[in-house]
Amino acid sequence: AAKIINGKLVAEQIREEVRVEVARMKDAIGVVPGLAVILVGSRRDSQTYVRNKKNACEAVGVKSYEVNLPEDCSEDEVIKHIETFNSDPSVHGILVQLPLPSHMNDENILNAVSIEKDVDGFHPLNIGRLAMQGRDPFFVPCTPKGCMELLHRYGVEIKGKRAVVIGRSNIVGMPAALLLQKANATVSIVHSKTKNPEEITRQADIVIAAVGVANLVRGSWIKPGAAIIDVGINTVDDPARPRGYRLVGDVCYEEASKVAGAITPVPGGVGPMTIAMLLSNTLESAKRIHKFE
């Protein structure tokens, strides 16, 4: 049976590492890393994500700043707040919670964030640098960075291996493929128009699945011994559960864990890594801005 890649545990370790470093920096130079979060509108899920990020900051000693803007505010108003944070020396990371209301242009907003404070790594220049050989972005998007961190911490070799990323979204699939390529894997991307996804995926030593379709990837898609990182978070009805549903990934865990060499569970795999990476990016930013080693 596959080794379980315990993202919950790794995320706790990373949070603890961040907490220790935050305290060390505060002691040495009196600087506390600060993260600013801008939320537009009142989507329940976005409110929950923002609250979780705030709580996570508090737990490791990172200061958080929050701005809530109404759904019908203008793009200029959002950009004005971003610019205030750009020039605020106590803020080292700025993130705009997505999705934005449909009357706004994501690119205009993301472009306004200083690339040196873009802890989500969504600024087009940071994405562009991620795609270029010999260049490095200031920040890498948190979820794909978390996937790579899991591979590294579980000793999965990447160099020269074949990797398949299923999904090509701007926030997960595309940057995950770029990161694997930067780490010298040979990368294929499987998406909604791909023919023979099963055959292509079966060639992979490493699979990152970020689709949003419950149990899409079956045991037969997987090369024996492969490492499987399942980013998907999907709900399926389950009357036996108190809430009437349970969470599953994009990978059929029961089948895949019999074939794979290592696999992330859902929940408890990639999920907890995202916020841990956000904290780590914020710390990294404060260190870079204050030239603290």
Ligand code: NAD
């Ligand atoms: P998205 O909807 O933006 O993108 C999905 C991608 O999957 C698209 O590129 C599409 O081409 C591809 N796709 C759709 N159907 C497919 C199919 N049948 N076969 C192959 N590819 C197909 O989704 P996203 O934002 O990238 O998120 C993907 C999943 O990851 C979701 O379940 C989401 O909830 C989860 N997610 C988890 C975290 C986390 O763990 N912290 C963060 C972000 C997203």
